[in-house]
Amino acid sequence: DLFCIDKSSSAELSEAINSMYNWYSNSACCYAFLSDLAPLSNLRHCRWFTRGWTLQELIAPQFIVFYDKDWVISGRKGRPSLMTPVHRNHLFATPDPGFERLLSGITGIPSAVLSESRDLSLRRQYSIAKIMSWAAHRRTTRLEDMAYCLLGLFNINMPLLYGEGEKAFIRLQEEIIKETTDLSLFAW
Template sequence: MRLLGTTTSLLEEFSGKNIPKYAILSHRWEDEEVTFQDLQKVQTLTDIKKKGIGKIMGCLKSAASYGCDWVWIDSCCIDKTSSAELSEAINSMFSWYQKAEICLTYLSDVQPGVLCDPRGDYGGQDLSFRRSKWWTRGWTLQELLAPRHLMFIDRYWGSIGTRNDLSKIVSQITGINGPHLKNPRAASVAQIMSWASKRETTRTEDMAYSLMGLFGVYMSPLYGEGENAFIRLQLEIMKISDDESIFAWSDSSNRGGGLLAQHPAAFKQCGSIIQYESDPEKPEFSMTNKGLRIEAHI
């Protein structure tokens, strides 16, 4: 894991038990983000002339204010020219967000003045918070749910409120209820898919890869496979889960047919579908080279 020093502004690699306390950034990618290669070319951050340098500097300062000497930022802490490193990062990302001291969730399109009201009584000030594009991105779903502690930050790096403080409005925006905000893996497969149903990713494959951590599965990313990535994700889920809600989707435009959905959007009406863990007659199922094999009482 490569981390950026909040005081040194230098990258350093850590592994295993040697990983120090760190903050982690959640944000929406915009124009001129600072990359790993950019940091390799300069002596100091001030030598970087990209627009994204302001985000890096703000993140370092904010992380330091929470007592963290290190921070992880996806745009510049991953060498994306290395397919092996990118694969490791994608498969480790949920864990990295989960283990961070704090997740700084930077909403660049939210102005200062959005106030947290623990009672859940929100006025017009929360409109820009609700309308932030951060809520529409595929990768930010796991970034919302994985961290132990999450602070929402406005465009000038002022604190808006924590995920816990703002749980009511976060639930309204995302459709994720309070208990699942704290323990997302307690939800059914269909429910988790429904949370992602209205989100988007720049690359088709990332819609699947961004959900792996929430389901506790691991896959090698294969950019170029298109919608097949989401099929692969469902097959991997079936290997570790007997939750039949994976078949609860509905999509009249499903071009490929078959038992598996082609996109999380097919689960958009599945937010209330739960699974009954105590059912003694729960059927076993698996996918074979001839199709679905299921054993059930008739």
């Protein structure tokens, strides 16, 4: 998405951010390039796990292949929904529960969320506070993006208003509360 979105167009940016979760969840395969992961180094220290935008990139796709800085496969999450000749390779054909447990330990996201198909509704299975907690240790460059990067996790569409600062998160809460009676939302 970094190179595919015209950030100079506010309309395109808004549409893209409001659509991202669906793009990822409908993908056959996603690739995560961990540019700061050296071979045999600790995955836990990768910046990828501290960025706000990568939360939906981790949860939404059914299948992700993780690569280290040398483009060597470090692990994979899930199982491909579409078995192309590339995916038939034994590395891709079976789940990698050990790697999914590692991801769960790093992120605090239950393994079930990481391994299940994306047609599940997070809001029905987990409290709003629990889902928000998965983002608690993540950061974004712009303050508003901390709210915007959560839109897809809550199936919320709302206009982007860069410059509003913390009000973006309040607007997100207002949109979420229209869809739920879960008051754990206010713990955030």
